[in-house]
Amino acid sequence: MSESINKIVIVGGGTTGWMAAASLSQFIKDKAITVTLIESPDIATVGVGEATIPNIVGFNKDLGIDEVELIKATQATFKLGIEFENWHKKGENFFHPFADYGLKIDNVDFHHYVNRAKLAGNKHNLQDYSFACALARQGKFAQANSDPQSPLADYSYAYHFDAVLYAEFLQKFSVKRGIEHISANVCDVQLNQMSGFIESVQLADGRKIEGDLFIDCSGFKALLIDGAMKVGLDDLSKSLPCDKAIAVQTELVADPTPYTRAIANNAGWQWCIPLQHRMGNGYIYSSQFLNDQDAEDEMLATVDGKTINNVRHFDLPLAKRKVIWHKNCFALGLAAGFIEPLESLGISLIQSGLAKLYTFFPDKSFNVHDTAEVNRLHNVELDRAVDFLALHYKLTKRDDTEFWRYCQTMPISDALTHKIAVYKSQGQIVMYDNESFEEASWLSMFTGFDVNPQRFDVRAKNIPLELVEKNLAQMKASMNSAAQQAMTHQQFLDKHCRAERDI
Ligand SMILES: Cc1cc2nc3c(=O)[nH]c(=O)nc-3n(C[C@H](O)[C@H](O)[C@H](O)COP(=O)(O)OP(=O)(O)OC[C@H]3O[C@@H](n4cnc5c(N)ncnc54)[C@H](O)[C@@H]3O)c2cc1C
DSSP states (O other), X not given: OXXXXXXXXXXXXXXXHHHHHHHHHHHTTTSSXXXXXXXXXXXXOOOOOOBOOTHHHHHHXXXXXXXXXXXXXXXXXXXXXXXXXXXXXXXXXXXEESBOOSXXXXXBOHHHHHHHHHHTTOOOXXXXXXXXXXXHHTTEXXXXXXXXXXXTSSBOOEEEOOHHHHHHHHHXXXXXXXXXXXXXXXXXXXXXXXXXXXXXXXXXXXOEEEOXXXXXOOGGGOIIIIIITOOOEEEOTTTOOOOEEEEEEEOOOSOOOSSEEEEEOSSEEEEEEEOSSOEEEEEEEOTTTOOHHXXXXXXXXXXXXXXXXXXXXXXXXXXXXXXXXXXXXEEOGGGGEEOOGGGXXXXXXXHHHHHHHHHTOOOTTOOHHHHHHHHHHHHHHHHHHHHHHHHHHHTOOOXXXXXXXXXXXXXXXXXXXXXXXXXXXXXXXXXXXXOSSOHHHHHHHHXXXXXXXXXXXXXXXXXXXXXXXXXXXXXXXXXXXXHHHSEEHHHHHHHHOOOOSOO
């Protein structure tokens, strides 16, 4: 039996470092393991990453964090999904809810009945059969119905929160639960000359911190996994066209929407992420088609409200780390690679990285097969996530700028080509291993981009068309009327979790 891990060292105190610390504080309970987090007092965190997907709710809940307290502390708002504006064609919008559409009938997915009715020549929009879409359209928010059979139960929500406040919240939480916090700069990393394992990190103040397992959360610097262990990156820029970002915060001029807005611009897309105290705005674009100044001008011309900080510029290294676990170093967050935030996946990948670490938690022998399996799973997960993002660009019908014309011709993976072809045939959705997005999300994209299958699941013919139409009409009406009765998002925040505004 090899010895157990006793000491874990986290380098970096951004969203990743503090999520890892908070989560580890729970994982190490009843184990003889100590955790130390080292964070530079001089190097700022990336400061973006404010839109999430629903598994963040479970992450906080599993830690025992009180939801209302968290929302107030991080100026959070609720997110039912993403409104995609001008992506398919200019002037057309669609919504990607965190939700299924309708309920299965006789074990056949609901969308086949809608496709059947559409193929019969009747006008339908799948979005009319999602309660989350109805709420979002009306600017409303409600918690899901507790009866899982209800069509009003079939949705989840996530948050928009202030990234800096979230890290601060988790810092307090973690330190209270015994995580050691060191504020210092790491200036060197000592490797064992024989094994190549990390033995310790050297701090600029002279201290040396030893450990058994090192978690690299040092952001794009990737101090340990890259700086010390020289694990390089695999380029993803062929699959994702945007390599630059700008971000700016503005004053809120309207009630916050219960969703993120992703607006297709001339050479990329712009985000609007509403918090309780301000709006986060950004533009993700391709340097091949737009220069930084023009990007800034284009974004600033359209943001609502006065800017409250300077525009920040980011180069986006679109790449995945060749392996995220190498010897005794595990990389998370930006140190593990970067895919663009179009579907707010960054924070979720931190969670799934941690989940893999726990499933394959090492002892001091660091079994190479376990390590390889984690790397394999991560690799597959990233490839499928990249496919999902690439789909957003590839399916556009926009041809008004060079950028969008390029997107229509850009190369995509064989796996994605196959998935699109199968959907076009009869509306079936291919799901591969370790997909970050469920069938309903793929369906949102296909229908949002008006990809219409030639046929539908033949079993959907077992119900007479008139009955299908009647059920669809009833469902649409009941969802709209339930949404009408819900509180506005702002009323919901005011009633349950209003944060102090002037901070
Ligand atoms: C433009 C943009 C938009 C994004 N939008 C989203 C989004 O909407 N949703 C989402 O889920 N994700 C988003 N992401 C990703 C998200 O921002 C990151 O996943 C998240 O913030 C985690 O960052 P991090 O903690 O890994 O790195 P950072 O925030 O960069 O933190 C790095 C930490 O390492 C420390 N450090 C660095 N060097 C040293 C040193 N020598 N010694 C000690 N400490 C050191 C720093 O002090 C800091 O504490 C976005 C990313 C970008 C670039």
